Structures are given as C-alpha cells and as structure tokens.
Amino acid sequence: MSEIKINLPxxxxxxxxxxxxxxxxxxxxxxxxxxxxxxxKINENIVDLNTILKNDDNVKILTSKxxxxxxxxxxxxxxxxxxxxxxxxxxxxxxxxxxxxNGFYYDFDIPDTSLSVDELSKIEEQMNIIxxxxxxxxxxxxxxxxxxxxxxxxxxxxxxxxxxxEYASQNPTLYLGKNKDGNIVWNDFCRGxxxxxxxxxxxxxxxxxxxxxxxxxxxxxxxxxxxxxAFWTKxxxxxxxxxxxxxEKRDHRKLGTQLDLFSIREEVGAGLVLWHxxxxxxxxxxxxxxxxxxxxxxxxIVYTPHIAKSQLWDIxxxxxxxxxxxxxxxxxxxxxxLKPMNxxxxxLIYQAKRYSYRSLPLRMAELGTVYRNERSGALxxxxxVKGFTQDxxxxxxxxxxFVDEVNKIIDFIDDTLTMFDMTYEVELSTxxxxxxxxxEIWDKAEAGLKKALExxxxxxxxxxxDGAFYGPKIDFKLKDAIGRTWQGATIQLDFNLPIRFxxxxxxxxGSMQTPVMIHRVIFGTMExxxxxxxxxxxxxxxxxxxxxxxxxxxxxxxxxEFAQSIYKKLRDADLRVxxxxxxxSMNYKIREAQNRKIPYMLVIGxxxxxxxxxxxxxxxxxxIGVKNIDEFINSLxxxxxxxxxxxxx
RNA sequence: GCCCAUGUAGCGCAGGGGUAGCGCAUUCCCUUGGUAAGGGAAAGGUCACGAGUUCAAAUCUCGUCAUGGGCUCCA
Numbered sequence: 001m002s003e004i005k006i007n008l009p010x011x012x013x014x015x016x017x018x019x020x021x022x023x024x025x026x027x028x029x030x031x032x033x034x035x036x037x038x039x040x041k042i043n044e045n046i047v048d049l050n051t052i053l054k055n056d057d058n059v060k061i062l063t064s065k066x067x068x069x070x071x072x073x074x075x076x077x078x079x080x081x082x083x084x085x086x087x088x089x090x091x092x093x094x095x096x097x098x099x100x101x102n103g104f105y106y107d108f109d110i111p112d113t114s115l116s117v118d119e120l121s122k123i124e125e126q127m128n129i130i131x132x133x134x135x136x137x138x139x140x141x142x143x144x145x146x147x148x149x150x151x152x153x154x155x156x157x158x159x160x161x162x163x164x165x166e167y168a169s170q171n172p173t174l175y176l177g178k179n180k181d182g183n184i185v186w187n188d189f190c191r192g193x194x195x196x197x198x199x200x201x202x203x204x205x206x207x208x209x210x211x212x213x214x215x216x217x218x219x220x221x222x223x224x225x226x227x228x229x230a231f232w233t234k235x236x237x238x239x240x241x242x243x244x245x246x247x248e249k250r251d252h253r254k255l256g257t258q259l260d261l262f263s264i265r266e267e268v269g270a271g272l273v274l275w276h277x278x279x280x281x282x283x284x285x286x287x288x289x290x291x292x293x294x295x296x297x298x299x300x301i302v303y304t305p306h307i308a309k310s311q312l313w314d315i316x317x318x319x320x321x322x323x324x325x326x327x328x329x330x331x332x333x334x335x336x337x338l339k340p341m342n343x344x345x346x347x348l349i350y351q352a353k354r355y356s357y358r359s360l361p362l363r364m365a366e367l368g369t370v371y372r373n374e375r376s377g378a379l380x381x382x383x384x385v386k387g388f389t390q391d392x393x394x395x396x397x398x399x400x401x402f403v404d405e406v407n408k409i410i411d412f413i414d415d416t417l418t419m420f421d422m423t424y425e426v427e428l429s430t431x432x433x434x435x436x437x438x439x440e441i442w443d444k445a446e447a448g449l450k451k452a453l454e455x456x457x458x459x460x461x462x463x464x465x466d467g468a469f470y471g472p473k474i475d476f477k478l479k480d481a482i483g484r485t486w487q488g489a490t491i492q493l494d495f496n497l498p499i500r501f502x503x504x505x506x507x508x509x510g511s512m513q514t515p516v517m518i519h520r521v522i523f524g525t526m527e528x529x530x531x532x533x534x535x536x537x538x539x540x541x542x543x544x545x546x547x548x549x550x551x552x553x554x555x556x557x558x559x560x561e562f563a564q565s566i567y568k569k570l571r572d573a574d575l576r577v578x579x580x581x582x583x584x585s586m587n588y589k590i591r592e593a594q595n596r597k598i599p600y601m602l603v604i605g606x607x608x609x610x611x612x613x614x615x616x617x618x619x620x621x622x623x624i625g626v627k628n629i630d631e632f633i634n635s636l637x638x639x640x641x642x643x644x645x646x647x648x649x
Numbered sequence: 650g651c652c653c654a655u656g657u658a659g660c661g662c663a664g665g666g667g668u669a670g671c672g673c674a675u676u677c678c679c680u681u682g683g684u685a686a687g688g689g690a691a692a693g694g695u696c697a698c699g700a701g702u703u704c705a706a707a708u709c710u711c712g713u714c715a716u717g718g719g720c721u722c723c724a
Contacts, residue, residue, distance in 0.1 A: 105719095116653060117718095210719030211652025218721045222652050225719070253717090257660065266697075266715055322724060341724070375650050375722060376715095384723085468724055492724080519724085556681040583680080584687085591685035605683055615684080623684055 004055035016053060023049040023196065026061045036063045038200065039072050039193050046072070048139050048193040064200075064232040074104040076137060076194040077127075077204050077230040082106045083177060083186045084126035085226075089113055094188065095159040095214060095223055101483070102240065103229030107212055109159065115224050120206040123226070131201050135185065137194035138176040145172065148189075159214065160189045203237035204230035250481040252534035253381040259539050259547075259596065262382065271379045271386030273527055278547035281576065282533070283526055285545050287367060290391055290523070297412060299363040299393060304345035306369060310335035315500060316344045325372045342368035343494075343519060346394040347501045356506040360515065361397035361405055367526070368392045382531030383486050389526040395518040396503070399441065402516045403448035406474075406491055409520050410456050413476055413489040416522050419643065422536060424488065425477040426453065426460035429467040436470045437495030441516075445493050446472050470496035478524075481535035488524040488532070493517075540597040540619065544640045548598045549576045552614075553589045555605040557581075563604045566614055566629055573633045575640075594619060600636065 003015040006025060016025060022042070026049070027034030040047055041060040046068055053059065062069050078097035086092050089110045097106030108115075142148050145168045152161045164172055175194060177186035195201070206228040214220040231237040248254070256262045261279035264272065275283060294301060310328070313319040318326065318340060327338040339345070346364045355362065369389045378384055395405050417424055428449055431442045449472055453460050460474075467473055471493035478488040494517040497503075504512045523529035533541075543549050550570060554563035560581045570577040578598075580589045586603065593601045601617040608614055613626040638644075 114653065208718055209653060212720045213651080216720075218651070222720075224652070227719080264716090270715065318724080325723085343724090372723085377650065377652095377720085378722065379716090470724080487723085494724095553684090555683060558681080585680090585682050586684070587682080588686055589684095594685055601684080603684065607683085617684060 004053065006053055007056065007058045009058075009060045020053050021050050022047065022053065022059065022061065025053060025059060029061070033061055033063075037061050038063055038066075038069045038195050041068065046193055048137070049196045050139060069195075070232070071099045072193055072195055073200060073232060074099045074230045076198075077201050077228070078104045078106045079137070079175065079177070079186075079188055079190070079194065080127050080130050080135075080198060080201060081123065081206070081226060081228060082108070082188065083130055084123050085110075086186070087126055087130075088119075088122060091156075093157055093159060096163070103207070103227065105212075105225050105227045107159075107214070107223040107225045109214075109221065109223050115209045115226065117209060120209070120226070124204075124206055127204070131198045133179050133185075133198065135177045135179055135198045136196060137192075137198075138178055139192055139194075140174045140176050140187075142172045142174050142189070148172075148174070152189075164189050200232075201230065202232065203234040204228060205237060205241070244482075247481045247483070250535045250538045251381075252383075252481075252531045255534050255539040256381070261534065261539075264381075269386070270376065271374060271384070273382055273385055273387070279530065279534075281547040282530060282541060282545045286523070286526070286530065290367070293412070293416070294365050294393075297363070297408070299365040302346065302349060302364055302366050304342060304349075304366060304368065305339075306371075307336045307338055308344070310337050312344050312348075313337050316341075316347075316497065317500060318344075325374070327371050327373055338371045339368075340370050340372045342366055342370065342390065342392045343394055343497060343517075344501075346392075347497060347503065347517075350396055350503060351501065354506070355396070355504075355515075357398055357508055357513075360505060361395050361401050363393060363395045365391070365393035382527045382534075383480065385525075385527050388528070390521050391523045391526065391529075393520050395520070396498075396505075396515045397518070398505070398507075398513070399444075399516055402445070402493065402518060403452065405518055406449060406493075407452045407455065409491050409518070410452050410458070410474070413491075413522055414456065414458070417476070417478075417489070420533065420536070422478060422532075424479075425485065426458050427463055427475045427477065428453065428460050429463040429473050429475065430465060431472060432465045432467050432469060434469055435467075436499075441495055442472065445495075449474055449491075449493075468492060468494075470494045478529075478532050480532055486524075486528055486532060488529060489522050490520065490524070492519040494519055540599075542643065543599045543636065544643045546597075546599050547576065548578055548596070549636065549640070550600040550602055551578045551580050551589075551593045551598050552602045552604065553580050553586060553593070555586045555603065557583070559604045559606070559609060562609045566602060566604060569629055570633065573637065575633070575636065590617065600632075602632070 002018060004018055005013050006016055007013045016028065022040040023034065023037065026037035037049055039049060039062045040051065041062060042051065042057050075097070082094045082097055085108055086094065092108050092110040095107035095109065097104060145164060149161050149164060152164065172189065173192060175188050175190045175192060176184045179185050206226055208227045210225045210227065211222045212225040214223050229237070229240065231240065259278060260276050262276055263274045264270070265274065268274065291301060310319060322340060326340050329336050329338070346366070349364060350362065367389050369387065371387045374384065374386055379386070397405050430446050435442060453474065473490055473492040475487050476489035477485040479485050498514050498517050503515055505515050507513045541547070552563045552567045552570070554560045563579060563581065567577060567579040582589070590601055597619060599619050603615040603617060608626065611626070614629050614632060615623070615626050616632060617623050
C-alpha cells in the first residue's frame with residue numbers, strides 16, 4: 001500500500017497510509033493529542049478531524065489551546081442548540097447559526113410559538129441531554145442537490161432550501177449528528193467545520209432571545225433568535241459572565257440615575273434628555289474646552305435658530321430625503337421645521353458675504369441643537385436620542401484645500417480623543433451608486449482621505465460604496481461599556497449642497513467657482529459623547545470634569561467652624577466643593593462621597609484644627625495624609641489645569 | 650417600524666382578584682463619631698395611562714405610552 005507524505009508545523013514530515021484522516025494522524029503522533037484534537041489547519045484552511053489527508057499537506061493539529069478553535073466550539077454548540085429547539089418544538093424551522101464576537105446565535109421560525117427567556121433553561125436542559133448522547137459531527141457532501149431540496153421541502157425547511165439553492169454549485173455539505181449506535185439523529189446544511197463530538201461542549205449558556213429579520217431584511221419574515229455563548233471551560237465562561245456584569249455596572253443609564261446625572265421623562269418625550277446639574281457641569285467644562293480648541297484652530301463660532309421655514313429645507317433637499325425624520329409645525333398658515341441639521345444655516349451665513357480664494361477656508365462651528373424623529377425602537381439612553389447637540393462645523397474651501405483641511409480635522413479628532421484616553425476605530429466610506437459631483441472630484445477626494453489616514457498612521461476599514469450620495473466620509477467609532485459601537489466623530493465631504501445653494505467664491509483669475517464643503521463633528525453629539533464618557537470613566541470623572549471636586553467633612557459639630565473656613569477657601573479658589581456638615585458619622589459621609597465618586601475628601605478633626613491642616617482622602621488611593629490647605633489647593637488646581645488624573649499626593 | 654420581555658414610593662426591589670410591603674434616600678429626635686452605613690420615630694404610592702371582564706382589578710384581557718434586549722434604520 002502506497003503512503004503519502006504529511007508536513008508538520010515543526011518542519012518534520014511523516015509518512016502515512018492513503019485515506020488517513022486528520023484524527024488518525026493525531027492519534028499516530030500521540031494518543032494524548034488524539035484525545036484532545038478538535039480540528040486541524042491544512043494548508044491554512046481549518047478543517048474537521050475526519051478530513052482525509054492528501055500528499056504533501058501541511059497539517060497543524062488544533063486543540064482547545066488554539067485560538068482558532070473557539071469559533072468551532074461555538075458554532076458546533078449552535079448546532080446542538082438548534083437540535084434541542086427542534087426536539088422541543090418539532091415544527092421549528094431552522095435558519096442560520098453563525099458565531100459572533102463573544103458567542104453565537106441561531107435563528108428559528110417556530111409557528112405559533114414565541115420564545116421567551118423562560119424557555120431558555122428548558123432548551124439548555126435538552127442541550128445537555130444531547131451532549132450526553134456523545135453525538136458525533138460527520139461531514140457529508142451533498143451530491144444530489146435536488147434530492148436534498150425535496151427532502152428539506154418535505155420537512156418544511158424553507159430557509160435551508162433557499163441557502164442550499166444558493167450554494168448548490170459550491171460543493172455544499174451536510175453535517176450529520178450521529179448517536180453512539182451510528183444512527184443519524186439530526187442533520188443541518190452547513191459549511192463546517194465542527195468539533196468531532198458533543199462531549200467537547202462543557203461550558204455554554206443561552207443569554208437572550210430577540211427578533212431578527214430573515215437575511216437582515218425588514219421586508220422578510222421576523223425570525224426568533226437565541227443568543228448564547230460557549231467556552232472550553234466553565235471558568236472561562238464564568239469569567240466572561242462576570243465581565244458582562246461588571247460592564248453593566250458602567251452603563252451610563254444606570255450611572256445616570258445613581259449619580260444624579262440625567263433623566264428622560266415620559267411627560268417630555270422619548271429620546272429627550274434632561275441634563276441634571278451634575279452632568280451639566282461636565283458638559284460645561286467640555287464645551288469650554290471645545291470653544292477654546294476651536295478658537296485656537298481658526299474656527300468662527302456661530303449661533304443659529306432652532307426652526308426655519310419649510311422652504312429652506314426644500315432648497316437643501318431635506319424635505320425630500322429626510323422627511324420621515326423631521327418635526328414639522330404649522331403657525332399662521334406657515335410651515336416650519338425643527339432643524340434636523342445645522343448645515344443650511346451655516347450656508348446662509350456664508351451667503352451673507354462675498355468670498356474670494358484669499359479668505360478661504362472658512363471654518364464655521366456651532367454647538368447646534370437638532371431634533372430628529374428616530375424610529376421608536378432605535379432609542380437608547382443618551383447615545384441614541386431625538387434631541388441632541390452636535391459639535392458641528394462646516395468648512396468652505398477650494399478644491400485645492402480640502403485634503404489639507406481633512407488632515408487638520410483628523411489631527412483635531414485624534415488630539416481630542418487621545419486627551420480623553422478614548423480608543424476608536426476608523427471607517428472610510430467611498431462612492432455609492434447615484435452620486436453627486438464628478439468622478440474626477442470623487443477620485444481626488446477618496447485618494448485625499450486615504451492619504452490623510454495613512455499619513456496619520458491610522459488603521460481603517462473601507463466601506464466600499466457606503467458613502468453618502470453627496471460625498472465620501474470618514475467615521476470614527478467609539479465603543480460603549482457593553483461593546484456596542486457608536487459613531488462619534490465624522491468627516492464628510494459635500495459636493496452637493498454648495499451647488500443646491502449656488503455657493504460661489506472668486507478665484508485668482510477672477511472666475512466664479514463653487515467651494516467644497518466639509519461637514520464634521522469631533523464629539524459627534526454632546527449627548528452620545530458624554531454618555532460614552534460616563535461609561536469610559538465608570539462615572540468617576542477626572543477632577544477637571546467632576547461635578548464636585550472635593551467635599552469637606554468635619555468629624556463633629558465642634559469642627560464645623562474650621563471646616564467652613566476651609567470650604568470658603570476652596571470656593572474662593574474657584575473649586576467645586578461641598579461642605580458636609582450633617583449630623584452623620586464621618587464614616588457615613590466618606591462612604592457617600594466615595595459612592596458619589598468625588599475625587600477628594602477633606603476630613604477635619606481636632607488634630608487638623610490644631611495643626612491648621614486638612615486630612616486628604618483621594619477616591620482612588622484612600623487616606624493620603626495631611627496637607628496644608630494652600631498646598632492642597634495648588635496641586636488640585638494644577639491637576640485641573642492639566643486635565644490630569646488624580647495627582648494630588 | 651418589527652419580535653420578545655418589563656412598568657408597584659425619589660432609587661433598588663418583593664407581592665398579587667378583596668382597595669399595598671421591604672431596603673436605601675427624605676424629615677424630625679437622640680448621638681459627636683478618626684477614613685466605606687451609629688440609633689429611634691415619622692412622612693411618602695389613585696401599583697405607567699385608557700378601556701373591558703367581574704359583586705370586586707394594582708393583580709385577568711385588550712389597547713396606548715415608556716423602558717430593556719435584539720433586528721431594521723441612522724444625511
């Protein structure tokens with residue numbers, strides 16, 4: 001019998017018989033490896049253990065130690081979940097069950113049944129039964145597609161039919177679930193690979209149920225999706241679950257109530273935020289910083305109205321393209337619109353004067369409050385709301401200037417986000433179908449944006465054809481505590497609005513030219529940015545942003561007088577400070593200040609009065625000893641000025 | 650907008666066909682305490698809103714609004 005040669009990762013090779021499988025190879029290498037082998041990488045493709053080896057294959061046996069196998073485990077667990085669901089609901093039709101970032105899901109169509117969380121434990125129970133059956137996963141090539149389609153049709157598996165028809169020409173495979181006696185107990189049309197046997201599934205949990213449209217299209221039927229996760233060990237699963245719990249504690253909606261930051265009331269309306277005094281302080285500080293940075297970078301700051309006659313939005317095209325998101329009102333037979341964007345107003349300010357190439361670029365910025373009627377299910381805390389304030393700016397420049405301007409904006413965004421220690425992902429969206437402007441300017445713009453990103457050494461993803469019809473854009477995505485990403489900063493070129501409003505400037509040669517317009521935001525919106533900032537700092541704002549920077553805590557009533565003088569000194573130094581002279585124990589006051597995440601607590605007792613000191617407790621480090629009050633004020637002032645972390649020590 | 654769940658005092662929660670309870674917070678009294686909760690008392694709710702079933706609804710049913718998890722959308 002002839003043998004074939006297999007190359008192993010360590011550079012050695014091995015002679016094995018023909019029709020040897022990966023599993024055979026693993027066993028041949030060592031019995032131990034055979035036991036723990038999960039899958040293999042053959043010539044960079046990940047395959048099942050029962051794949052037959054070919055001559056000169058480069059083979060790496062994968063075990064649970066290899067990162068690539070976690071998805072295999074999760075996807076295989078999805079199969080077990082689907083099987084369990086079909087055992088409990090025999091009329092359930094299965095759709096797709098891919099892995100996602102931290103787990104997997106499977107979509108079902110279960111006629112006359114709506115799953116609720118209560119069902120999850122039942123399904124988990126059934127899954128455990130299946131796992132105990134030690135079912136094997138066996139790959140099986142579908143040679144007769146038509147026959148299989150007929151079979152699916154008999155079972156009513158309409159979603160699988162649709163998928164199979166699509167993949168008919170791509171060597172479709174079926175995975176068979178076989179029990180100990182070798183009988184086929186379940187099967188699923190699937191690309192694989194899978195773990196060899198259900199016994200590898202040791203730690204999984206079903207997390208939630210949700211609706212999801214078939215193929216993600218809202219015109220299609222809504223299916224029932226179960227989200228779940230799996231890990232190789234119970235410890236890893238538990239660690240993941242605790243991490244989720246910890247993340248939930250940072251949720252800005254939770255902290256918003258706990259720290260008295262904001263509220264949203266039914267009487268006002270969904271998606272309309274009431275900023276409480278505490279969060280208003282944070283916003284004021286950030287807005288001051290924003291204004292300072294804009295002046296420094298030669299922006300003009302403007303104010304514009306919240307409403308405008310409908311006519312303006314005809315010119316801008318919003319009435320046509322954005323209608324379902326706009327609030328309309330009628331007063332004295334005149335139609336008005338609550339502004340969903342600031343750009344038309346900035347354009348009108350541009351129009352109030354004549355510009356030449358000499359006075360461009362013109363950079364116009366506004367903290368502009370806009371209102372958009374979002375679909376009800378889209379709202380989310382402060383990160384997706386109906387009324388919000390954009391830190392908006394529009395830059396009017398010549399075609400020779402916009403690349404340079406984009407560079408400056410990228411710097412501005414990067415500087416700002418770095419200052420807040422925030423990480424982000426960058427996406428570049430390019431020319432879609434039905435674009436405005438010329439091919440030439442699009443090419444120039446896209447190349448310019450790419451160059452700017454590359455010069456800055458920012459890694460980015462390209463969303464081909466995902467740009468707005470009026471121009472390409474760069475989006476900066478921020479992550480929230482639970483791992484959801486939100487669009488923050490964005491830079492959008494616009495070749496359309498300047499034409500609609502017939503904007504002009506005089507070129508060197510005296511000709512009238514149309515300027516390029518750039519829309520950009522740095523924070524995105526104050527609501528979303530500060531919402532994410534709450535989670536980023538877990539509510540413990542650095543001193544320059546903290547609603548209260550220090551609290552003075554007299555131990556007993558006889559210390560109140562001295563505490564008052566300390567309090568007054570801090571106030572005179574323009575610090576945000578409170579005096580807690582309630583008749584409560586010092587421990588009680590410290591606990592409360594700590595829970596309110598106030599950066600510094602100044603404890604005053606007999607010793608401090610005697611020595612004319614304050615005892616400083618930092619929210620992070622605890623008691624850091626006594627200090628002269630002026631010394632404390634100076635170092636806190638410095639900390640605020642440098643926007644630093646806790647540096648008083 | 651769609652699917653599922655939820656809505657009880659300022660906050661966090663329990664209860665559940667016979668007109669409501671706990672903890673914290675609040676107010677008052679006592680206590681004056683050295684680095685994360687001192688003790689006591691009082692006050693506080695038409696159980697989201699509207700309709701229906703019932704002798705009786707906070708509890709069951711339907712609708713509306715809102716919130717949560719997702720999907721879709723996001724110029």
